[in-house]
Amino acid sequence: MLAQQRQAIIAERVRRDGAVRVSELVVEFGVSDMTIRRDLEQLAERGLVAKVHGGATAVDIGATDEPGFAAKSVQQKAEKEAIARAAAGLVKPSTAIALSGGTTTWTLAHHLLSVPGLTVVTNSVPVADVFYRSGRADQTVILTGGIRTPSDALVGPFAVASLATINVDALFLGVHGFSARSGFTTPNIAESETDRAMVASARRLIVLADHSKWEMVGIRTIADLGQADVLVTDDGLPEAARGELRDQVGELIVADTQ
Structure with a gap:
């Protein structure tokens, strides 16, 4: 098992159970104590767990907590890059698309600079700046x-x-979190209204969300999972989650981070 896959499972366990012990993870994964401690250090650096003596606990992230753009831009960089590459392949020349706010859509914008005749509607200042x-x-x-x-x-x-009178071929939507119960969510109520207006303007809804956002829930739902024509995520997402998502979204694309 790759370190990235193991860390994704650990992060999901912490979110579900509230805490994990190093000794238990060593037995479960059949790896050394040092390997598990390194996994927890990396997860803690990404803000996904809080390290404590002998293990890790869940980070207390509220439904309305919203990290700044700079803070989010350094998180899951490899995953966002892989997702952006895969999503860019869905964009055809001379089409009109919308890009929502977020660091994953900002990463996608860099991959679209070579697409000719593109019209981009966005509410993201950094995305607009890229173009x-x-x-x-x-x-x-x-x-x-x-x-x-x-x-x-x-x-x-x-x-x-x-956005009320604009029609685009596809919306590429970045989200704060996604789950089977709450769908695609945001911690900002005002932003949810704008994102919903974007969804209404698009013929296709393409959601970009890395694996760390699975089971993370913001205060307001933007759209149900079933409304997504395509969901692009990365290979750190656990298999159980992939199966659940395939049953609900139109198409699931899992981008390879290797």
């Missing part, structure tokens, strides 16, 4: 108005109003 700096004359970027969130997204009635 602005590229300077391609054949790409059009429409940035909504609105109030800026900690994740550098523009939200609120101005953003919603600007």
